[in-house]
Amino acid sequence: MLPLTNRSKVVVKKEMSLSEKIYLPAIISGMMITFSHFFKKKPTIQYPEQTREFSAIWRGQHVLKRDEIGAERCTSCGLCAVACPAEAITMTSAERKPGEEHLYREEKYAATYEINMLRCIFCGDCEDACPKEAIFLTDRKVDSEYNRGLFTYGKDILVEGIEKEKRIDVTKRQTPEVLEFKKHKEFDHNVVFEKKK
Amino acid sequence: MTLGYLIYKLILVIIVFAVTLLIAMYSTYAERKVAGFLQDRLGPNRAGPFGILQPVADAVKLFMKEEMIPSVSNKTLFIIAPGLSLLTACMTGVVIPWGTSLNLFGENYSLQVTDLNIGILYLFGVVSIGVYGIMIGGWASNNKYSLLGAVRASSQMISYEVAMGLSIIALIITTGTLSVGQIAAQQSGWHWNILVQPLGALIFIVCAFAETNRAPFDLPECEQELVGGYHTEYSSMKMGFYLFAEYINMFISSAVISTFYFGGYNMPFIGRFIQSPNLLAICGVVFLFAKIFFGIFFFMWVRWTIPRFRYDQLMNLGWKMLIPLSILNLVLTCTWMMRHEIFNALFK
Numbered sequence: 001m002l003p004l005t006n007r008s009k010v011v012v013k014k015e016m017s018l019s020e021k022i023y024l025p026a027i028i029s030g031m032m033i034t035f036s037h038f039f040k041k042k043p044t045i046q047y048p049e050q051t052r053e054f055s056a057i058w059r060g061q062h063v064l065k066r067d068e069i070g071a072e073r074c075t076s077c078g079l080c081a082v083a084c085p086a087e088a089i090t091m092t093s094a095e096r097k098p099g100e101e102h103l104y105r106e107e108k109y110a111a112t113y114e115i116n117m118l119r120c121i122f123c124g125d126c127e128d129a130c131p132k133e134a135i136f137l138t139d140r141k142v143d144s145e146y147n148r149g150l151f152t153y154g155k156d157i158l159v160e161g162i163e164k165e166k167r168i169d170v171t172k173r174q175t176p177e178v179l180e181f182k183k184h185k186e187f188d189h190n191v192v193f194e195k196k197k
Numbered sequence: 198m199t200l201g202y203l204i205y206k207l208i209l210v211i212i213v214f215a216v217t218l219l220i221a222m223y224s225t226y227a228e229r230k231v232a233g234f235l236q237d238r239l240g241p242n243r244a245g246p247f248g249i250l251q252p253v254a255d256a257v258k259l260f261m262k263e264e265m266i267p268s269v270s271n272k273t274l275f276i277i278a279p280g281l282s283l284l285t286a287c288m289t290g291v292v293i294p295w296g297t298s299l300n301l302f303g304e305n306y307s308l309q310v311t312d313l314n315i316g317i318l319y320l321f322g323v324v325s326i327g328v329y330g331i332m333i334g335g336w337a338s339n340n341k342y343s344l345l346g347a348v349r350a351s352s353q354m355i356s357y358e359v360a361m362g363l364s365i366i367a368l369i370i371t372t373g374t375l376s377v378g379q380i381a382a383q384q385s386g387w388h389w390n391i392l393v394q395p396l397g398a399l400i401f402i403v404c405a406f407a408e409t410n411r412a413p414f415d416l417p418e419c420e421q422e423l424v425g426g427y428h429t430e431y432s433s434m435k436m437g438f439y440l441f442a443e444y445i446n447m448f449i450s451s452a453v454i455s456t457f458y459f460g461g462y463n464m465p466f467i468g469r470f471i472q473s474p475n476l477l478a479i480c481g482v483v484f485l486f487a488k489i490f491f492g493i494f495f496f497m498w499v500r501w502t503i504p505r506f507r508y509d510q511l512m513n514l515g516w517k518m519l520i521p522l523s524i525l526n527l528v529l530t531c532t533w534m535m536r537h538e539i540f541n542a543l544f545k
Contacts, residue, residue: 021518027502030503031499034501035498037237038234038235040237042237042238043237044239046242
C-alpha cells in the first residue's frame, strides 16, 4: 500500500533488548525531557489580566453604520442575508415616512434587523455583499451570555449611536485596497466583485 | 511514665498527624502545579496568591457535593472503607524518626513518636492493612468496575510486597536492626544505606510506587479500562478520603524511603558547622523534610512522565524481574556479610 505520509512506520514486534527490558534508561531519558519542560516559558495567556493581541483585520461583532448626518445606511435590500452562508441574518423592511429623513438614508429601511450570533461564522461576507456600506464587522468581541436567546442581536445592539463619540470607527481594520476603493463612490460593490474575479 | 511524658507524646502525635494532613493537602496542589509545569502549563493559580488556597477550595467543593451511596451496596462497609484507607495511611507515621531529640529544660524529647524495636515489621503490617480499605471499598460498591479495580489493587500490592520485603531483608541484614530509629541513627555522615544497598534501594523505590498505586502502577484506577477503579461509586468526601489517603501514602513512602536509604534526618558535614544539639535536631527535621519533599516531587515527576504499564507487564515486572533481583540482592548481601567466614572456610 502506498503510504500517505512519509511518517508511516512499519510495526515490528521484536524482542526487547536488555536495556529496554530494564525500562530504566528510557524512564530516565523521559524524565529528563519532562524536567526540561519544567523551566520552559509557559505560553499561557492569563486571560482577564492579559489579552491576546488580535490581528488588525480580525472580524468580531457587527455594526450597522450611520451616515454623516446620523441616518441609518441600511436599506434592507437583503443582500447580506443572501450572502450569509450560515443564514444568521434576518430582517423586515419598512417604508420611510415623511419627516424621517434624518433617521433613514433612503426610502426603504430595515424595521428589524437581527443577527443570530450563535449561527454567525464571522466570515465577513455580509460586509462584502453590502452595497450601501452599512454593515461592517468590528474588532469588538461578542459577549458571553447565560441565555441562548440573548445571542440574537437586534438593531438596539447592532446600530451604532448617533453621537460622534458613539460612532464605531472601522477604517483602521480595512485593507489598503478597500480604503482605496472606498474613495471611488461611483462604483458599487458588485462591480468590484466581478473585477476581482 | 509521668503525665508530662504523656502530654509530650500526645503533642508529638498531634503534630505528626497535623503535618501529615497538611502535607497531603498541599500535595494535591503540588501535584497539579507540577503537572502543569511539566506540561508547559501554569497549574492552578486563581484561588489566592499562586493558587495556594486551591486545596481549601477543593475540600469545600468535596464536602458540599452530593453524597451518593448506591442502593445495592453494603452500606456499612461502603462507609467504613474510605475511613480505613485513611486510618492505615495515617498510622504509619508513628515509627518514623522525624529527628534526633530535643533537649528542653534538662529533659530529652525524642522526635520519634515511638521507637518500636520491630518498627519495620509494624510498618509493613500497617501498609499491608492498607489494601483492605481499597478491597472492602471495591467490594462493597457492588459494581464490576470497582471490584475489578480492587482486585487489581490487592493483587498488585501483594505481588510487590514480596519484592519490597525481600529488599528490606537485605537492608536488615546490613544494618542488623529492625528499629527504624536505629536505622536512621546509623546513617550519620555519608553512611547512607543507598551506598550500601543500591539495588535494594532501587527495588524498594519501584515497589513503593506500586504500593501507593501511583503511576506507572496506577492500574487500579485506570480510567480507560475501569472507569474510576475501586472508587468508581464513591462521591463527595468519601472519594476525597481515598484520594487523600493516596497522598498521605505518598508522603509516608517518601519519608520511609528517605529514612531507610537516604540518611533520614542526617546530612553530611552539618556537624562541623552547628554544635548545639538542639539546633542540630531542628536542622535534621529540616533535612528530612527536604528529602521527603524531593521524594514527593519525584513521585509526581514520574507520574507525569511515564505511561501506565499494561497489566501483564506489571505482573511480569513484579514476579519475573523484581523478585529475582531482590533475591539476588539478598544473596549478594549475605555473601558480603559472611565474607570472612567464607574466606576462612575456603582458604584456611
